[in-house]
Amino acid sequence: MVTTEAETVLRGSPYRADCPTRHILDRIGDRWTVLIVGALWDGSARFSELRRRVEGVSQKMLTQTLRGLERDGLVRRTVHPEVPVRVEYALTEAGRTLREPLRALQEWSIAHLGDVSAAQEAYDHANRPPLDSTDRDE
Amino acid sequence: MVTTEAETVLRGSPYRADCPTRHILDRIGDRWTVLIVGALWDGSARFSELRRRVEGVSQKMLTQTLRGLERDGLVRRTVHPEVPVRVEYALTEAGRTLREPLRALQEWSIAHLGDVSAAQEAYDHANRPPLDSTDRDE
């Protein structure tokens, strides 16, 4: 694989379906992946623990996402053959490196949340006059 | 609003549905947002231009995503009242700041694509060898 420079790729390939970016987008695309990586930020956790940490995730999605991450080599799954089966999940080396860009993204979101919210309100106000009291606010 | 430090947020709030992170994830969650921001990386572009740049995007998704970005104040839409209507899209200041974290993410994907692919193959080979083969080592 020819590793062209990041800049080049940004302007050329990524818009083509064969670009690596697409694959990663598929991964971080689903909301759960990022949240789960975040939940494993500081160490390992058991299945139930993750389920508690990542609020709103269903057992199905948690399993599914963890498997995906495991398949990608970002998460390591360790089964402890004890009486009540105990499974621990932790980020691999590769997974840990993913925290950096993810953190950048999160910091951005924290820093710009206000602007975004304001922009949304302004947009809605300017574009969507009173219909009813059906305003979707968050 | 409890503006805890980034680290704290990472371990606490984000897993709660009320965290700003969720909003951003909803935004970058869809594959098109990132690609479109990338397509506007170096300047403005017209609708058709974007449609060409971002391969695989449907007119509906392009419009939808652009509207979302516009609503969030990340993209500015300029209508030129000429004979054939001409609309130009460009990143706003806020949108430009988003390029940083996005670039980090992309660079990560480029850097780790190989590892991820290898991990996937290894996983698939070890866990789900296609039917037909009767080999059962390990």
Add this chain to the structure above:
DNA sequence: CAGGATCCAGGGAGATACTG
């Protein structure tokens, strides 16, 4: 050319029941 409106298929995602 830019985009609104529709119809419709596919898969994401929840709830439930069962296993080891």
Add this chain to the structure above:
DNA sequence: CAGTATCTCCCTGGATCCTG
């Protein structure tokens, strides 16, 4: 406890047709 297996619902997103 840690999943697997279904069934189903619903939203996402594509394809198509139409308008300013």
